[in-house]
Amino acid sequence: MSAMISAPRAVMDLKNGALSGEAVAKSVKTLGELHGVFADTEAFASLPGETVVYRVHMYAPVAEQTEGGLLFGTSYVQPGKVGGEYFMTKGHFHQKRDRGEFYWGLEGRGVLLMMDEQGRCTAEEVTPGSLHYIPGFTAHRLVNTGDVTLAVGACWPSDAGHDYGSIAQTGFPLRVVERNGLPVLTKEGRA
Ligand code: PAN
Ligand code: ZN
Numbered sequence: 259m260s261a262m263i264s265a266p267r268a269v270m271d272l273k274n275g276a277l278s279g280e281a282v283a284k285s286v287k288t289l290g291e292l293h294g295v296f297a298d299t300e301a302f303a304s305l306p307g308e309t310v311v312y313r314v315h316m317y318a319p320v321a322e323q324t325e326g327g328l329l330f331g332t333s334y335v336q337p338g339k340v341g342g343e344y345f346m347t348k349g350h351f352h353q354k355r356d357r358g359e360f361y362w363g364l365e366g367r368g369v370l371l372m373m374d375e376q377g378r379c380t381a382e383e384v385t386p387g388s389l390h391y392i393p394g395f396t397a398h399r400l401v402n403t404g405d406v407t408l409a410v411g412a413c414w415p416s417d418a419g420h421d422y423g424s425i426a427q428t429g430f431p432l433r434v435v436e437r438n439g440l441p442v443l444t445k446e447g448r449a
Contacts, residue, residue: 297447
């Protein structure tokens with residue numbers, strides 16, 4: 259018998275990065291799960307905890323922690339603000355600190371915040387087609403500065419893991435807030 263050409267194990271919508279397939283998992287992060295992330299605690303408390311801040315589609319062809327494999331995902335950050343601060347992801351270092359990652363913009367507009375282990379922070383603009391190399395030893399967070407959903411693709415080593423603890427303690431030195439209708443970086447309200 260000759261070999262068969264099989265269907266792909268996963269499919270991606272080329273426009274918005276939506277993933278489908280058996281090994282695709284989808285998760286949701288609500289405001290209620292983001293305590294301590296935003297600077298304005300009063301504004302945070304006034305918003306419904308069930309408000310969706312971001313969703314993630316993740317294609318895991320191998321189990322997390324597997325050495326030598328890759329994971330693939332699309333993050334969708336909703337438009338919105340807590341006080342003047344734009345909706346964003348929690349952000350993390352990889353547990354295995356030397357593991358890097360690629361991000362690329364698909365839809366919407368935003369900012370990628372990156373921070374090294376010395377707390378030095380940089381910010382890159384994310385737009386459809388923008389490509390971002392996140393080196394190892396670098397925490398990363400996505401911020402939606404637009405008024406539509408920000409969709410961003412990602413690919414990272416399957417043994418990278420996520421360390422949210424360090425970010426929860428020290429935060430990022432820069433925040434992205436709206437001033438006169440435009441996104442600006444600020445050091446104010448540092449966690
Ligand atoms: C991304 C992120 C995703 C959600 O897939 O996990 O944007 O952000 P948080 O993990 O910070 O909640 C990634 O960077 N994976 O390594
Ligand atoms: Zn990551």
